[in-house]
Amino acid sequence: MAFSHPLARGAKVWTAKAPDGAEQRVLVIVTTISLEPGNKAYKKSLVERLSRAAHDYLVDSHEASSFLLISRLRDWKGAKA
Secondary structure: OOOOOOOEEEEEEEEEEOOOOOEEEEEEEEEOOOOOOOOOOOOHHHHHHHHHHHHHHHHHHOOOOEEEEEEOHHHOOOOOO
């Protein structure tokens, strides 16, 4: 069962490897909502709603042990010097 949510633009389970060789399955969720509390477009309720859905998915599916919310790459802004 794949993760699906109206606030998610995509999601996939990836295997993260630690330097000692340990592995952890992580649900990576791409979204268009602002994830930075300092941003004027940030809406805590939307981030909490998506996070709650991700947590519920992890409990039900057992496909991953954690999740990560990220913005779409094209929404990233370069660091200002």
